[in-house]
Amino acid sequence: MTQEDTIVDRRPAEVHADERPVLPTELVEDRGARGATFFGWLVAIGLVALLTGIVGAIAAAVDYAATFNWNDVTGNAGTAGTIGIASGAVLLLILAIAYYNGGYVAGRLARTGGVRHGFGVWLIGVIVTAIVAGIGWLAGSQYDVLHRMSLPSLPIADRTLTTGGLIALAAAVVITLIASVLGGKSGQRRA
Secondary structure (H helix, E strand, C coil): CCHHHCCCCCCHHHCCCCCCCCCHHHHHHHHHHHHHHHHHHHHHHHHHHHHHHHHHHHHHHHHHHHCCCHHHHHHCHHHHHHHHHHHHHHHHHHHHHHHHHHHHHHHHHHCCCHHHHHHHHHHHHHHHHHHHHHHHHHHHHHHCHHHHCCCCCCCCCHHHHHHHHHHHHHHHHHHHHHHHHHHHHHHCCCC
């Protein structure tokens, strides 16, 4: 027997990392981590659409049952402000619930790094929102459907609306970030 024909008995400590066989559980974990963030984002967006539709249907039913007078709202800025604040709070609650669940799904699918995947869910949401807003800005008023409709106007100055919109945007960004990271952390499997 020559030296090439002899079998070298290596102990597990001597096996190099690239020569170590990949276990099936490691393949499954790696496969789950690849799309976890994307699927978490899909869950978040789906929940936003679903919950917004449900709340909109409830609001329409309440508006119909209460015979809400829109002319009174436009004449009284305090009532309009209260409705705007309540609507904004409900929307922030919907976003928090949706992004928490999206982060949870991403953390659960990835099994490890839940915080990282929860942040990824939020980041995809921000990027897609920025792209859609950019497309809307480029399209301009040519495709502005709300401009063509005759909607009641609020007797509130544009500067006040802009300030309130920026505050609502900042609150939405912060709340969705916190919710998705917490969801990812809670969805992460414990070792």
